[in-house]
Amino acid sequence: MLRFPLWKTLLTLCATLIAMLICAPSMIGPANRAALASVLPSWMPPNAIVLGLDLQGGAHLLYEVDRGDVVRSMTQNLRDDLRRELREDKVGVSGGIGVLPRGVQVRLADPNDYDKIQGKLAHLVPLSASAPGSGLDIANENGLLRLTITDAAIDNKVKRAVEQTIEVLNRRVNGLGTTEPNIQRQGADRVLVEVPGLQDTNRLKEIVGTTAKLEFRLVAEPGYNPGDVDSLDQTEQPGKLPVERQVMVVGEDLTDAQPGFDSRSGEPVVNFRFNIRGGQRFGEVTSANVGRPFAIVLDNKVISAPRILGPITGGSGQISGRFTVEQANNLAILLRAGALPAKLTIVEERTVGPGLGQDSIDAGKRAAYWAAGLVVTYMLITYGTFGVFANLALLIHISMIFAMLVMLRATLTLPGIAGIVLTIGMAVDSNVLIYERIREEFHAGRSIVSALDAGFNRAFTTIVDSNVTMFVVAAILYFLGSGPVRGFAVSLALGILTTIVTAVTMTRMMIALWYKYRRPTKLPI
């Protein structure tokens, strides 16, 4: 007990010092932090503690890729591909191609034709983009073909859609100019979008939630065949506009889109530029259809339908549609980032305004100061000198929790603060266990040294046992909890780890030193 080796003392002091140094940058303002960063070497960044969305304000949006939408578009593609296939191989059908919920069916005019196309059918829907294999179940009842898309193929497509969605959303959200957005996959078909410090969540939702599928299509001329035309809503005016089903150019052929103003009317517009393929195609179509109106269709709504005044061959163009400046900005961002592969739905939303976040920080701080103040005072009046040791250990304990939070880049949430406040109460438990044991052993007739020794040794098993149980709980909370609750689990777990170091080792060291220099004749507790 009394022999506490020098290296151990130094190591303990070092750890304490490092912990406090790591905490320091979080205490100073961001401006000072930036100044500090320019002085310090790059391997020693003055990182501040990462605040959770509930403390710094921001939006947490959980999106789900619409599986139904994915299946619908797969089915449509299958129908189109099948039609092309049948046409190429000159296979006659009786009736059209019928669409089923998860596939298509068709009746061959001559059931013997099945042998002709059988080999090709399997390739219509690949199992996935990378793996070979067919994603179709094919049933043939005497020429009545039923093609059903398999679950595996749909799962793969959804997975791919989630990946694409994340790419697109990254580009879109970065286009908003926000700092450190976090966009990640969650589960099989979900995407989590977290944007800290955002004021206008509505704009974020518009930017993220819009599919942004852009198409240039000709407006149908009178006397059209209803089968080749879609009747689409218009954003500029009420009523529907008949638009040809055939798409001239798609949004994927855009290379750039920028908001701007029309040179004549001064209206906000979006200027865009095609890639070579798109430019050529657009040139051909506009040359052949001078005088006809063409429709700019975004997500199956006609934004505007200008008349083609002359061939547009330069590979660039302009979309006008009575936009506000913000709408033009948003559309430009959307077009640059590309379209989403499937519709997204918000399944969970949690947004916190920056004002409330600051209020929560203040409340958390106040609670922490009061808790620390009360516990420290209480330890002091109960244990006197030993209370001072316990309080010092408590202080180091708290700075170590913070230091570890900073080092792990873990987020501090409001429940996380609650966890730390709770640890303030529980950290002293180890000290209390030790001190009470020391008292007990002393009163049972041991000498001071022997009582101190026995107190530490005997209390240690109990401390380990009780902390392990608490740690298990924290670990489970971490793996099952989400967001703020996770923050609670992290601070609780860190608190448990550091309490063993501080309450046992540090207090022991302090008491050993105290005994060495004071040589007390009676215990102060």
Place this chain on the structure above:
Amino acid sequence: MKLLRLAPENTKFPFMRFRRVSYPFSAVLSIVSVLLFLFVGMNFGIDFSGGTLMEVQAKSGIADLSYVRDLAEHLNLGDLEVQGFGTPADASIRFGMQPGGDAAQQAAVEKVRSALGDSYEFRRVEVVGPRVSGELVQQGTLGVVMSILAVLSYLWFRFEWQFAIGAIIATMHDLLLTVGFFSITQLEFNTTSIAAILTIVGYSLNETVVVLDRIREMMRKFKKMPTDQLIDMSVNAVLPRTLMTATTVFLALLSLVIFGGQVIRSFSLAMMWGIFVATYSSIFICSPTLIYLGLRNERGPRDETTTGAKPLASGKL
């Protein structure tokens, strides 16, 4: 300096004698809790029931609750609750799940936003859709069950089986009473409350372990002593520590309740209740179980040498 002592020196409370009172008493409380849970139910927050919660703050002056209520009611959002909380400028609006899936929830939020957006700032908006709330319920239940199982297997491994059974009963007791607490106070039950419950489970086991540790030690030291006497002695020995720790944790929680703000108040209140129940159950529920399970009768005294220089003088105890 005269130091404060919570517990008097060398207490000899006959704790185990109370088991004939404490057992039926706790059994009744547990049953009442279950009945409350079944027939009154908990005030599930939107995390588990799904729906929308908004906190708004008047841009100037105080929040006009009846105005907000009227406006919100015009929008036909079904089961709607408008409450003031915090400062007079604040109000919370809560409504249940809208029929029509996830998109309908967003549409409802949009309606409220555009109706109130001019004069109120939206400080917090939480929307939990039908599927997510179902998953949160699953995760929460799984978390509670798993942590109990995990901790109990640890206890099983570290202590004799009677101890583990005692700990199970005590923990279940604390869990039920906490559920009862949520039912009777109608505090909102959300994911943070699950965290509170798990922490209470942890704390309860912590308390139990401290008592059990001492009982085990005493068992090795005093091999001939009757079980109830032995347990009494152990509980008395750890009593100062139990009271001391309960008080420090209580002080920390008190700060959270008073200063920690609305969001974690239900967490802190539940924890406070949990500390109280856990302390009680570790003494009056877990320990007597050992007597009922015949700790001494079944397995003979261990042949371990007593550790330490000198046993506690039994005459003093």
